[in-house]
Amino acid sequence: xxxxxxxxxxxxxxxxxxxxxxxxxRPAFADIPDxxxxxxxxxxxxxxxxxxxxxxxxxxxxxxxxxxVTQPSRNPIRNLGAGFVGYSWExxxxxxxxxxxxxxxxxxxxxxxxxxxxDVLYIRCDWRDVHAGPGKLQLSPVWEATFDAAKRHNLGVxxxxxxxxPNIQPNKLSMPDFVRxxxxxxxxxxxSRAHSxxxxxxxxxxxxxxxxxxxxxxxxxxxxxxxxxxxLEFMDLMIYGFWGEGHTxxxxxxxxxxxxxxxxxxxxxxxxxxxxxKTPLAINTQPDISNVGNRQIQDMAVRAGCWLRSxxxxxxxxxxxxxxSHRPPWCAIVMEDGENRHYVLPEFAAExxxxxxxxPGSMLAFVGPDDEAExxxxxxxxxxxxxxxxxxxxxxxxxxxxxxxxxGLWTEADNIRRYYEKYPDSLRAxxxxxxxRVRPSLIWQRKRYGTMxxxxxxxxxxxxxxxxxxxxxxxxxxxxxxxGGSLDPGQPYAGQLRQCSIILPKGMDGQQxxxxxxxxxxxxxxxxxxxxxxxxxxxxSLTIRLKKASDPxxxxxx
Numbered sequence: 196x197x198x199x200x201x202x203x204x205x206x207x208x209x210x211x212x213x214x215x216x217x218x219x220x221r222p223a224f225a226d227i228p229d230x231x232x233x234x235x236x237x238x239x240x241x242x243x244x245x246x247x248x249x250x251x252x253x254x255x256x257x258x259x260x261x262x263x264v265t266q267p268s269r270n271p272i273r274n275l276g277a278g279f280v281g282y283s284w285e286x287x288x289x290x291x292x293x294x295x296x297x298x299x300x301x302x303x304x305x306x307x308x309x310x311x312x313x314d315v316l317y318i319r320c321d322w323r324d325v326h327a328g329p330g331k332l333q334l335s336p337v338w339e340a341t342f343d344a345a346k347r348h349n350l351g352v353x354x355x356x357x358x359x360x361p362n363i364q365p366n367k368l369s370m371p372d373f374v375r376x377x378x379x380x381x382x383x384x385x386x387s388r389a390h391s392x393x394x395x396x397x398x399x400x401x402x403x404x405x406x407x408x409x410x411x412x413x414x415x416x417x418x419x420x421x422x423x424x425x426x427l428e429f430m431d432l433m434i435y436g437f438w439g440e441g442h443t444x445x446x447x448x449x450x451x452x453x454x455x456x457x458x459x460x461x462x463x464x465x466x467x468x469x470x471x472x473k474t475p476l477a478i479n480t481q482p483d484i485s486n487v488g489n490r491q492i493q494d495m496a497v498r499a500g501c502w503l504r505s506x507x508x509x510x511x512x513x514x515x516x517x518x519x520s521h522r523p524p525w526c527a528i529v530m531e532d533g534e535n536r537h538y539v540l541p542e543f544a545a546e547x548x549x550x551x552x553x554x555p556g557s558m559l560a561f562v563g564p565d566d567e568a569e570x571x572x573x574x575x576x577x578x579x580x581x582x583x584x585x586x587x588x589x590x591x592x593x594x595x596x597x598x599x600x601x602x603g604l605w606t607e608a609d610n611i612r613r614y615y616e617k618y619p620d621s622l623r624a625x626x627x628x629x630x631x632r633v634r635p636s637l638i639w640q641r642k643r644y645g646t647m648x649x650x651x652x653x654x655x656x657x658x659x660x661x662x663x664x665x666x667x668x669x670x671x672x673x674x675x676x677x678x679g680g681s682l683d684p685g686q687p688y689a690g691q692l693r694q695c696s697i698i699l700p701k702g703m704d705g706q707q708x709x710x711x712x713x714x715x716x717x718x719x720x721x722x723x724x725x726x727x728x729x730x731x732x733x734x735x736s737l738t739i740r741l742k743k744a745s746d747p748x749x750x751x752x753x
Contacts, residue, residue, distance in 0.1 A: 226457065227490040229514060233521035237497045240525060240715075242664055244680035246695040251650055256641035258749030263638040263739045265727035267656040269627055271312055272726040273349070275428060275714055276527050276662035277630020278314025280353065281307040282606045283341040285319050286362055286438050290606040291537060295550040301340050306608040308344035312615075312626060315351040315428050315601065316341045319438070321369040322358055322413065328373050329409070332416040342426060351428030353477075353529070353601075356417070357439040358401075358410070365394040370409070377405040381449035389444035398449040401435060402459040411466060418470040423719070429475040429529060429601075431504055432467055432496060434489075435460055440506055441481035441489045448485045457488030464492040468499045473719045475662075477504035477529050480515050493518075497526060500717060502600075502662065508532040508593055509579045509586075520597045524660030524685030527630070531603030532590040534578055538610035540617060587614060591621030598659045598689055600630040632657040632726035633665065635710055636692055640742050642749065647699045647741060651710070653682070654692045656726060660685035663716035665723065669697045670709045672738070676700060681715070705743040711736035 283304045288294055290303040298306075308316060318341055327333035345352045360369045368375055379400040385392050399406055414433070421427050435456075436442045450456035467476060478496035480503050483489035497503075503522055505515060508530060519528055539547050573581050582589050594602045602625060604611050615622040636654035640647055649669055655661065665686065668679030678697050687693035699708075709732070712723040724735025731737050742749075 226488070227494045229490070231521070232518045235521075237494075237523050237526075239523065239684040240500055240664055242681045242683060246667060246680040246682060246697070248682065248686075249694045249696070251641075251694065251696065256643045256648070256751075258642040258751045260640050260742050260746075260749055261637060262640045262742050263635070265634045265636055265654075265725070265729050265737070267627075267632070267634065267654075268726045268728050271314075271626045272632060272724050273314055274631075274723050275351065275721045276716070277600045277632075277657065277659070278351070279310075279312050279625070279629075280315045280317045280529070280531075280601050280603045281310065281313050281608065281611075282317050282319070282603065283307065283344075284337045285536075285606055286357065286360055289337065290608070291547070291550050291554075292607070292609070295553050297550075300337060303606075303608065304337070304340045304344050305347075307606070308348045308350055310608060310612060312622065313348070313350060313604075315353055316345050317352070317603070318354040319357065319431075320354075321360055321363065322356055322374075323367070323369060323371040325356060326371050326374075326409070326413050326416070328371075329412055330416070332420055342424075345426045350426070352424075352426050353429045353431070354427075355431035355439050356413070356433050358433055359398055359436055359439070359443075361390060361392075361396055361437050364396055368397060368399065370399055370406075374406065374409040375399075378403050378409075383443060383446045383449060385446075387444050387446050390446075396443070396446060398436075398443060400449055401463070402450065402455050407459075407462075410463060414466050414470050418472075421474065422471050423473040427474055429477050429502060429527075430471065431529070432464060432476050432478045432492075432501065434464070434479060434492065435487045436485060438506070439479070441479045441483070441487065442485045445484070448487055450487065453486050453488070456486065457491055460488045460492050461495065464495060468496070468501075473717055475500075475502050475527070475716050477502040477527075479504045479506065480518050481506075482512055482514055497523065500525075502527040502529060504529045506531055506533070508590055508597075509534070516597060519599075522598075524688050525663055526685075527600035527659065527662035528598065529601040529603075530594050530597075530599040531605075532594075533605075534590070535586050536605040537607045538587060538605070538614040540610070540614060543610065543613070585614075585618050588618050588621045591625055595624060595628055595658050600659050600662060602629060628656065628658050630657050630659050631655050631661045631689070633661065633687065633712060633723065634725045634727035635737065638710075638739060642744065644698065646701045647704050647744070649697045649699065649708075650694055651697070652692050652694050653687050653712075655687040655689055658689050660688045661714065663714050666713040666715060666720065667695055667697070668711050668713070669699065670711065671703065672707050672709060676703065699741075704741050707738055707740050709736050709738050 289300050292298045293300050293303045324335040357369050380397045382395050383398050385395045434441050478501045633655050635651050637652035639650040664684050665682045670677045713720045714723050725731050725737050
């Protein structure tokens with residue numbers, strides 16, 4: 196649904212109430228109750244040109260042989276759908292070194308991009324940072340710096356546009372001034388266990404016609420500029436509340452009732468699903484503590500092929516952990532944990548405090564604790580209780596526990612480097628297991644149909660299923676023969692092996708064949724590098740040699 200059609204449909208409902216609620220008269224959606232995600236049927240992406248995936252019985256061939264095997268790689272492998280995420284800009288702004296005047300924004304972004312284990316650069320900024328007026332997309336400088344660095348270092352980019360944030364209040368709201376002047380706002384108070392402030396917070400009436408008009412314009416402008424951009428890896432869905440997380444903590448929402456809230460967020464979600472044809476979208480798994488319809492939009496997003504996003508880990512609610520752990524296997528997770536987000540080691544704590552002392556107190560309220568001091572007893576005074584490992588180490592290992600694809604490293608490049616030099620274990624574990632890591636573990640050649648057949652046992656050494664549809668192809672070195680197709684969505688699953696068959700044309704026995712893989716997400720295909728110990732080609736493919744049909748040692752009936 197594009198902006199023009201969306202606005203027409205809103206008028207047809209006759210639901211515009213004095214310029215405030217566009218959706219109040221819409222019929223109710225059937226709210227999605229809490230349910231176990233394990234075994235739940237969300238549907239799955241469509242597969243074209245599906246490969247035969249077995250079983251491959253002993254009566255099918257006239258002889259077989261295991262012609263090649265691979266072992267798992269211990270090195271980082273860069274592929275769409277997995278990796279470490281460094282932040283060019285977070286909800287508090289750029290790196291502390293930039294805010295304290297120690298380096299420029301360009302220097303900080305370049306330093307992050309240059310970390311040897313970095314895969315994706317991420318921007319989380321406010322609506323006002325990108326939208327200058329109707330029909331006018333005006334990106335803040337961090338966007339150019341981020342995409343330029345991503346291109347230099349062959350990295351991906353992800354982003355979120357916050358429709359609301361407490362961090363810049365009370366002086367400003369996240370929405371641009373040209374929208375603020377036309378949209379009603381609601382005082383939602385300040386008596387909150389999560390926020391110790393002396394001022395009241397304000398939220399816009401998301402359901403107002405002017406808000407929706409501006410939001411539709413923003414969505415269209417962003418999609419026109421970025422959808423299909425080669426380096427754009429994912430976008431977080433723009434949803435309700437503080438930091439775009441789907442909540443306003445324990446403060447009330449600005450909506451007059453639940454139905455208005457749910458209908459509003461459903462329409463906004465559908466706008467984004469319709470506009471973004473090529474880019475993976477990630478929906479936050481925040482429970483619906485603000486009663487705005489989170490379960491409904493999570494369900495519709497996953498059914499539309501979206502990935503998942505969570506902005507906390509060790510202090511996540513049990514229901515979030517169940518959802519993340521038992522999501523559909525083709526659905527990726529973008530994960531962060533905000534505790535000690537600056538990766539401050541005790542020996543650098545004074546340096547950080549000196550920097551923080553230069554920043555406004557309103558910003559410090561949202562920085563999060565950076566204390567890695569060990570507890571002296573067994574009482575759970577801090578997040579995670581009395582940890583025996585540093586917190587960021589624990590967060591990394593727990594990201595693997597739930598099968599994470601992407602893990603956020605936040606903004607401080609120098610601190611991240613020093614931290615993992617001192618505590619490298621979780622980094623090394625994530626480098627070898629994060630997301631999906633596929634390779635042709637076992638390769639059989641069979642005599643069949645008067646020609647040769649390849650049976651490929653594709654192994655996934657990662658903790659997550661393939662975030663989309665994996666294509667497997669066999670090609671002659673001269674490029675004249677190109678054969679293959681697709682596995683089922685999410686296959687091979689985490690820690691499992693999936694077999695598939697490719698029938699070769701006659702006369703290829705004894706020749707070299709190139710095996711390659713590609714990932715299809717939302718109809719867009721990108722190459723996948725094999726995560727194997729054996730030497731691969733520059734494009735990540737693997738070259739093997741076929742066995743000659745005349746060899747005397749083919750296996751049959753043994």
